[in-house]
Structures are given as C-alpha cells and as structure tokens.
Amino acid sequence: MRNKLNIGLFGFGCVGNGLFDVLNKSNLLDATISKIVVKSPNKTRSIGSEHFSFDKNEILHNEEINVVVELIDDAKAAFEIVSEALSRKKHVVTANKKMLAENLDTLLALAKENKVSLLYEASVGGSIPIIRNLEEYYNNDSLSGVLGIVNGTTNYILTQTNYGKDYETALAEATALGFAESDPTLDVDAYDSKYKLLILIKHAFGVTLSPEQIFNYGIRNIKPQDVRYASEKGYRLKLFSRGEKVENKLVGFVAPHFITEDNVAYNVNNEFNSVTVEAMFSDKQLFQGKGAGAYPTASAVLSDVSALQFDYSYEYKKSNNTENINFTNDINLKIYAGASNLAALDIFQWIEKEEIFQGKDYAYVTGIVNLKNISGVDFNKEHDLFFAVLPE
C-alpha cells in the first residue's frame, strides 16, 4: 500500500540536513535519501562524502531514484532540475516559490504528461498546511478570499515597528536573527509575498497568474510618522498577500495594511505566518504557524514526502472552471498615504479624499484610490512615500 521512496536531494543547507536526519536515521517513513547533489565541493558537511555528488545527472539519470527533493536557492537552476526530473517520471517536492511562480503551468503540464506528482506545501506559509487545505477542504466550497501573512521577515520587522522600533533597527535585528537575507529586497519589496500569493490564488481560485500581473508593494519606505499614525489609531501594520473573488472578478495584490483588533490576523506577530480563508458559506478560518526558518520548511517538505507514499497529488479541480474569471486591478481601496509634502501624494489620483494633514515636514491623506490607476508605479522605489490600505 505504501510506496517505497528512494530520494535524490538537491541542496544540503539546514533544511536538507534536517530532512536527512529524519529520513535516514529514523524508521518513521519508508523513505531514504540515497544521493545528495550540492554545488560546492569545498564545504565541510555533517555527513560522509559518499552521500554527495556534484553532478546532477547522478540523481536525474538514476532510474532507482523515484523522488527528487529540490532545495536550492537559484530559481533558474531549480527549474532545469525540476523539469528534467518530471520529464524522467520522478515525483518532485520543492519549496522554491520563485521558480513555481514563474513556471507554474509549464511544470504542471510536465507533471501531468508524465503522471507524476509535483508537491510544494513548503513554498507558502512555512509549516501551515494551506495548499493542502485549499485543495482538499475548500475544493467545492465557493471561496471568496485568501489573506496571507506569508513572509516571516517582513512580519517580524512590522511587529517590531508596532512596538515602536524604527524600520532600520528592526531590519538589522531580523538579519541578526537569521530571518532576513543579506539582500532583503525579495522580502521587503514583497516579491516573495507575491510569488506565494500567485500559488495561493492557483489553489484557491484555479487561475494561473504571471508575477507581472500582480502588484507588489512592500515595507521598505515606512517612516516613524507612519508608525505613529497607526499607533494613535490602534492599528497594527501587516503585509498582506490578498486574493479575492467577487462574482467573476478576481483581484490579487500585495500591500501593507493597517488592521484593527477585530481582524483575526491582528495577533499574528513576529516570524509567524498566517492565512485567513474566507468562503461563501463559512466563516473566516485562520491558519497560523511559524513561517521563517529551516524547521517549519523541513516539516512541510516532510509532509509532502510522506504524502507521496500514498500517491498523493494535487488535483487542481478548480482550474477546470475558470473561463469566466477575469483578473483585474479595478478595485477601490481606502488607503492612508504619508510623505514629506502633500504634492507628492498626487500620484495616487485620489477618487475621494477623507482626511488631509499637513505638518512641517510630514503630510498625509486618507481616502479612496483605484488600484488600476496606481498599479503601474513601483512604489518600492518611491522612498519619500509610504502607503497602507485602511480597514473597511
């Protein structure tokens, strides 16, 4: 009944190392890592050199290996490995959200053609089983929205700014704690959150978007005045990956949001991730777990490996019924926007202004804007500005 899994592993960082310990040193699963391919021959590693190779074909051309676990950083190299593995009829488990977001339909077609599974629970929300839930539990319900805090680094930084720290101090701390990369662009400019939203939207609504279609705005430009504004109003600041379906209209974007205490994500702090799922006939469900770090990722990868024992694959049932769903940025949002002067805020093409404040070196406006009017601007590069979506 269970399949014996013979695994070829690409990459041997913390996650790969942990996975090796669990699979090869316990009898928990009938799964063994028989070969590990790494890039650098010169690193000292915790296990014997007989396990390693530097030639990807030692895994890809080995017919006894039936599962490839891909855990490398480089999205381009990962795509080559994963697509060849699928073509050679090996199941694949990966955590590489960038690779997935950029090549989703190609990879799904390859998996289907070769009748193998491509699983990637670890790519979104750390150890939260969100993809599996969207696939299995919410499959026939009419989902109306997913709202994710899916980047642990930025959530850590925002939590610390909620506590009164400034952005630079919080970022430095996140780096020191190992949450943030040395180049944090992918995190703080919300690219990582965008790739993950793309994957969530595929499993929630059946639609494959391209990364270019999704507006992403991060937290790089947050100023002490913005934090003070939030704190005076009792708001907390969260970077939301937001996907919503209203009738046939699908909206998806990433932006900072001010939220009030009645939002179930209000207490999702520091490196925690969460996804709130809203369905037509059900209440809001919050899934919460640790997002950043090797341990949550390893646990999600392990779950996928474990599911392969029982021939599990995603079915993408919702993708059969998407002809009438139109992706659009045509959505009105109520936002707060702060800058050094009021004129700088004209960029938002306000539909309606509610509050206008002008101080000595800081001004803000709240009001209604339409996402399609501003989605052409890369606000990550507008360092004088900061904006966040306000509660409804």
Next chain:
Amino acid sequence: MRNKLNIGLFGFGCVGNGLFDVLNKSNLLDATISKIVVKSPNKTRSIGSEHFSFDKNEILHNEEINVVVELIDDAKAAFEIVSEALSRKKHVVTANKKMLAENLDTLLALAKENKVSLLYEASVGGSIPIIRNLEEYYNNDSLSGVLGIVNGTTNYILTQTNYGKDYETALAEATALGFAESDPTLDVDAYDSKYKLLILIKHAFGVTLSPEQIFNYGIRNIKPQDVRYASEKGYRLKLFSRGEKVENKLVGFVAPHFITEDNVAYNVNNEFNSVTVEAMFSDKQLFQGKGAGAYPTASAVLSDVSALQFDYSYEYKKSNNTENINFTNDINLKIYAGASNLAALDIFQWIEKEEIFQGKDYAYVTGIVNLKNISGVDFNKEHDLFFAVLPE
C-alpha cells in the same frame, strides 16, 4: 465523476434551515434535500409542509435517498437513526459529538461493513477543518499533541472573566447571546469538550477512548479571587481539551489552564475555537475559527456533503497501529488551586507545593499533583474549589 446526492435531513433548526437554502436554492452542489423529518408537527416553518415528515422511515426506507444528514439534539435517537441509515447503506453526515463519543467504534464498524462514509467535521471546532487535517495532513507525521479550545460557550465566559466580569454575569451574557443552552451543564462542566476531545484523539492518535476514561473539569466554580490571581500574573484562562502522546503513553483530559502570552491560543477569545496541533517534526500549528453557532456548523456540514460527491471517507490510518499505545492518567501537572481555606486543598494529594497563600476567606496553593490521584473526584461538584493547570 461527481455523485448525485439525494439527502434526507433529520432536524430543521437553524443549521438545517441554512443547509436547505444552500442546497435547494443554489446550484453550488449537485445535492438536494428531498425529505426532512422533524419531531414536532406544530411548529411554523419557513418552507412548505410538503418537505416534511414525522416518520423517520420516510427517509430510512427510501432507497433513492443516499445521504442522511442528522442534526437533532437527542443523542440516543440520533444513534438509532444513524446506525439504521448506515445499515441501509446510506452515507451519514452528523454534528452530534455526544452520540459519536459514546458509540464511535460501533458506528465505524457499521460504516465499514456497509461500505459507506460517516463524516462529522461539524462535531468538533465548528467550521475549523480539524478532523480532515488530522486525517489527511498529519496522517503519517508523528503527532505529539492536540490542544483544543473547542467549546465556544465556555471560551466566551472565560474571555469575559479575563476582562473582569464575574462568572454569573458572563454566563448570563452567553445565554442572552444564544451561545449557552438553558441548561449549560454540558458546556460549563466540560462534557461537551470531553466528547470532542475523544473524537480529536481518535483522529490524532488512532485510539478510541470511552467518555468515562477522560477526566473533565469545567469552569462552573471559578471565583473572583481566581480571576484576580490570573490577572496579576498576566495569565488568561482557557478550557483546554488536551491530548498528548509521549512515547507509548497517551494522556487526555479537559481542564482549565492558565496560559501566558507566548501561547498561540492566548488571543483566541470569545466564541472562537482553536486547535493547536503539535507534531514531532513540525512546529505548533494553530487552526482558528468560529466555534459556536449555526453558521459555522452549517458550513462544516456543507463541506462534508460536498466531500461525499467525491466519495470521501475517513481512513483512520493511525488506528492500524495502536497496540502499544497505553492510555493513562499518570501525568504530573503543575496547578493552581484556590478555596475558602487551605484544608480544603488537601484533596489534591500534593506531590510538591510551591506557593501557599492564606487570606481571610481565600487560600491558594500552587504545586505539582498527579492526575491519576485526583481523576476519581468530580471537581465540577466541589463548589468551594477551583483549580487550573499552570504554564510549564
């Protein structure tokens, strides 16, 4: 590929009414309620009398009905209906935790023998898909614990006491809001939480317990002094349904717990439910959603109905491997216990005392007790006492 579902419904309260609206007035699912059996012929109902019958055999003996949805209060009558439905090879969806807890293995054997599904997501945690997750996602992982806030009524009351209200006021509010029954015993004495724990333990660890094996202590006896103690220490009070496996030892009980801010359930307030799942190779996952009320229940029932379209049934994989798991109450707990005088607290057979306080008409002790030494006492009836488990 999808099965056409022809449903017979028992009970027509809020949940049944909502379900009828969704299934018979929309085209969301290929499922129709063709007959509804109710007890009282004299109630005014929102839909025509042609839908109703007062004879259960109009559903049970109708061969065209392939699904029974059972939504009545009476556990004994429900058991008769459900077991006959299963025997007649009808799938069953139920939310009746008392009936399930008292007859689980009998019902599972019947379902297996007749090759039909018995689904009951609505029986635990309202709309939180916790059973499905324990079945599907955590199936092969080594689960070590489940910790549930699974009774919305008591969580509402405890939240209000955390805010400074006394027990009686909070209970009256819960009743006024429709959360608490006119006889709240099942809720406040933690029987409801126990039945749900029994179901959680079955899906988490594969073991069927009987309700008598599980110690349950509720919140009826909480006093203002206990609330004050918690608030001085920064604790919040939660009624936890707690199942844990340590090696081959399985522990399960329901009792109030004082928890600190670092517990992920700290902010699960009012009528919300949550289940924290802890697995050997993964972090703690929190599942949160609304627990009490017709709407969450209806949404969980709808999910089960929807799953039946695809021939879904629980597999109970973990139940194949339970020979070596021993249920026991032999566990040391650190507790707080308060009463009008110190002598009353001797009942706990303290292994170790840490703090002893004696005031004019209130005394408390903190320290270590062993559950097996106290599990013979029905503390719900010891009105002078209150105890709660302390954080580790």
